[in-house]
Amino acid sequence: xxxxxxxxxxxxxxxxxxxxxxxxxxxxxxxxxxxxxxxxxxxxxxxxxxxxxxxxxxxxxxxxxxxxxxxxxxxxxxxxxxxxxxxxxxxxxxxxxxxxxxxxxxxxxxxxxxxxxxxxxxxxxxxxxxxxxxxxxxxxxxxxxxxxxxxxxxxxxxxxxxxxxxxxxxxxxxxxxxxxxxxxxxxxxxxxxxxxxxxxxxxxxxxxxxxxxxxxxxxxxxxxxxxxxxxxxxxxxxxxxxxxxxxxxxxxxxxxxxxxxxxxxxxxxxxxxxxxxxxxxxxxxxxxxxxxxxxxxxxxxxxxxxxxxxxxxxxxxxxx
Numbered sequence: 191x192x193x194x195x196x197x198x199x200x201x202x203x204x205x206x207x208x209x210x211x212x213x214x215x216x217x218x219x220x221x222x223x224x225x226x227x228x229x230x231x232x233x234x235x236x237x238x239x240x241x242x243x244x245x246x247x248x249x250x251x252x253x254x255x256x257x258x259x260x261x262x263x264x265x266x267x268x269x270x271x272x273x274x275x276x277x278x279x280x281x282x283x284x285x286x287x288x289x290x291x292x293x294x295x296x297x298x299x300x301x302x303x304x305x306x307x308x309x310x311x312x313x314x315x316x317x318x319x320x321x322x323x324x325x326x327x328x329x330x331x332x333x334x335x336x337x338x339x340x341x342x343x344x345x346x347x348x349x350x351x352x353x354x355x356x357x358x359x360x361x362x363x364x365x366x367x368x369x370x371x372x373x374x375x376x377x378x379x380x381x382x383x384x385x386x387x388x389x390x391x392x393x394x395x396x397x398x399x400x401x402x403x404x405x406x407x408x409x410x411x412x413x414x415x416x417x418x419x420x421x422x423x424x425x426x427x428x429x430x431x432x433x434x435x436x437x438x439x440x441x442x443x444x445x446x447x448x449x450x451x452x453x454x455x456x457x458x459x460x461x462x463x464x465x466x467x468x469x470x471x472x473x474x475x476x477x478x479x480x481x482x483x484x485x486x487x488x489x490x491x492x493x494x495x496x497x498x499x500x501x502x503x504x505x506x507x508x509x510x
Contacts, residue, residue: 195494202490209486210262210479214255217475258479267483268476277480281462287357288461291454292446294377295385299442303389304435307396308423314401322393329390334449338383338456345379352379355458380457384449388442395438399431406430433500440496444489 239248247254261268267277310322346354353359353376362372403409404427412422447462454463462481469477 195498198494198497202494205490206483206486207259210259210483211255213479213482213486214251214258217479218251220473220475262483267480270474270477272472272474277476280465280477281480281484284460284462284465287459288447288450288454288463291377291380291384291459291461292443292450294381295388295446296442298381298385299388299392300435300439302385303392304396304428306389307393308400308428310393310397311400311404312419312423322397326390326394329386330394332386334383334387334452335456337386338379338453341379341383342456352376354379357460380453380459383456384446384453387449388438388445392435392438392442395434396431399434400427403427403431436496436499439499440492440494443492443495444485447485447488 249257258268265278267281269276270280306322310319313319342354345352353372357373357376358369359372359376362369364372400423409422409427412426417426450459450461450463451466452463453459454461455467458464462484465477466481468474469481
């Protein structure tokens with residue numbers, strides 16, 4: 191297993207280099223220039239040329255790329271055009287808020303999606319199964335921005351049950367428990383909006399896989415031994431039905447971080463998604479490239495975690 195993990199990590203290096211090249215080329219093909227959002231329209235061409243020279247934008251593209259790649263190997267993702275702040279520092283400042291949101295959504299999607307999928311499979315074609323199927327299709331189909339705005343209007347504006355934006359109540363005084371409850375209230379709506387599509391997907395995959403597994407001979411053998419329905423479902427059937435669910439597990443990590451762009455913007459959540467939207471609107475290309483590289487690393491890490499989990503769930507899978 192160790193040699194397999196080491197091999198996968200070494201294979202990730204050229205993949206990441208290819209991703210950096212693709213990301214850099216896409217940013218160069220994007221219309222406009224970062225300088226256009228920060229200069230005075232009446233600035234002289236000479237002053238504009240000096241500013242571009244100071245930022246290295248006057249150099250050939252291949253030189254700009256290798257300069258950026260060299261800084262990445264040093265652990266530096268570059269600097270913002272407007273303020274000169276390190277991109278890595280900006281990402282790390284926003285990372286805890288995004289991890290809290292995506293981590294909560296991740297737990298909700300699997301802790302709720304898997305039991306609902308098992309229940310739906312074991313009650314196939316019952317009224318409850320049809321209700322859960324409709325719920326799943328709604329969860330997959332409804333746009334996040336529409337669902338988020340609807341929750342804000344109903345739960346926040348009309349009923350005043352939950353706060354509509356931010357991570358905490360500004361200038362709130364109270365005990366640590368009261369502050370914790372306040373943060374939980376702010377977290378409920380954005381976490382559920384982010385988790386809903388993934389929850390529905392996990393439920394549908396679990397249901398389909400469980401229905402297939404329940405027809406196998408070893409399930410009938412387990413029943414003939416007198417095992418309870420609960421033991422058959424969760425000890426024998428669910429473990430063998432978990433392979434497709436683990437695939438969703440690996441892909442859900444970058445999916446949730448990508449979905450955070452919309453969710454954090456709707457709920458004004460101070461995370462990486464809000465930083466990414468701000469960088470796009472202000473053409474902060476170094477920030478966009480840094481976020482793309484970070485997300486690409488999450489994709490590779492998610493796939494590696496999924497492959498490792500395959501071996502733990504299915505003893506027939508071995509990595510040499």
